[in-house]
Amino acid sequence: MDNNEQALATNELSTLPLDHNWYQKLASNFEIIQQYLDKLDTDKLELDDLKNKFDDMSDKINIYETNMQAIVNILSDYDVPIAIVDGKIVETKEGE
Structure with missing residues (x-):
């Protein structure tokens, strides 16, 4: 308990008479x-604010990953040799 913290008088209540002092305690x-x-x-x-920020960041990451996958899919349709590896877009060799 810090020096600034106050102690509860609970332990003393059973021994105090029911007077004004008791009421004050x-x-x-x-x-x-x-x-x-x-x-x-x-x-x-x-904590609620932090949870909301985390949820917002998670949503943004999901949108980013979805968009990145869509771009890779479109480029792959045009035979551009790229893929997503460990969350990064990398150039692949023909036939990979």
Whole structure:
């Protein structure tokens, strides 16, 4: 636990009388917990944003690969000796 983090008073609640001090400690617990809930919400938004970016990049890669394959197919129809090898367009020898 960092020096900046606050500790929950949960362990003390069973020994405290039910007075105003008890209420303040209980309210303090919820304030501490709320900070972590807010951070979780922020982290989830960041993860959702990263997932959306990843999905967008995956879509673009799929479109790129599809277009590259279409170009190779068209050129192959005109007997241009090329093929896709390891994700790259390479010149092939006749008959390969």
